[in-house]
């Protein structure tokens with residue numbers, strides 16, 4: 511089968527499509543015939559060798575897919591051949607993947623396979639960052655950086671669904687129009703407007719209850735200053751590839767909370783996961799969650815797809831199709 515291998519750390523040229531043996535599921539695994547491979551910004555950071563605790567090259571790229579169960583291991587009782595699923599996995603940019611049973615979730619019937627490939631990582635991160643960790647609630651105000659991205663477009667809707675006032679930043683007028691259509695009350699084109707000044711004006715000088723930050727560098731520093739006293743900033747990523755040091759004394763002086771969040775620490779929290787999946791189904795049924803997944807590339811063009819995201823041309827999810 512075809513699989514995309516990161517041959518060494520580096521730019522998009524290190525992604526190579528290779529013929530590799532199709533994996534066999536172990537007793538506690540299922541084999542999934544992949545319909546869509548989700549691309550995440552973490553894939554780019556891992557390829558660059560910048561992801562803390564990431565795999566050593568060479569390795570198979572990607573960790574999120576949607577598809578159909580092709581074969582089940584001897585101990586599997588909850589999945590059967592033909593089930594439509596979405597799943598975490600390793601070597602996700604492949605025609606087939608194996609996944610342990612806890613990594614697999616049923617694909618909601620309202621979602622296409624392209625859309626379902628955006629749920630394991632991006633929807634669950636959006637949910638747990640805003641609600642499980644951030645405790646965002648009705649009447650509060652949240653600032654979401656990179657709001658038109660894969661994660662961002664889902665965050666905007668989750669925040670709106672719980673009744674928060676949503677402020678989102680993006681780099682173009684088109685991206686701002688998209689997030690506004692998804693329920694962002696205050697889209698800010700940060701290339702034309704100073705987002706800190708805008709937040710100040712929107713919140714009457716008070717600042718936000720919660721800030722979701724995934725860019726790093728100067729944006730991190732400025733985002734911190736958008737918090738109200740006792741507000742929380744959740745740091746999720748460093749898309750700028752410039753990690754920022756935190757001055758502890760600023761946290762003390764302003765009663766600010768800074769929390770790091772990595773999704774994998776939440777997947778074993780059965781209560782929080784059940785709540786995320788229950789709300790996903792409710793919002794899909796009530797038409798309160800739209801998964802934007804309009805960019806697709808053939809598996810062989812993984813390098814082009816990575817470049818497309820790094821050039822900030824994407825909105826919503828980008829998938830590879832085997």
Ligand SMILES: NC(=O)c1ccc[n+]([C@@H]2O[C@H](COP(=O)([O-])OP(=O)(O)OC[C@H]3O[C@@H](n4cnc5c(N)ncnc54)[C@H](OP(=O)(O)O)[C@@H]3O)[C@@H](O)[C@H]2O)c1
Pocket residue numbers: 549550551552555631632635656657658659660661662679680681682685724725745746747748749750751771772773774819820821822823824826
């Ligand atoms: N901690 C976790 O568990 C977790 C899980 C999922 C995602 N994340 C993080 O969340 C962020 C979003 O992930 P995603 O997969 O949904 O990606 P994405 O948002 O679809 O793409 C990244 C976006 O970041 C913005 N950006 C700002 N500065 C950038 C720069 N210097 N270079 C490139 N892009 C820049 C761009 O939007 P504009 O053009 O609008 O600026 C770009 O479209 C990433 O930092 C990712 O690592 C973390």
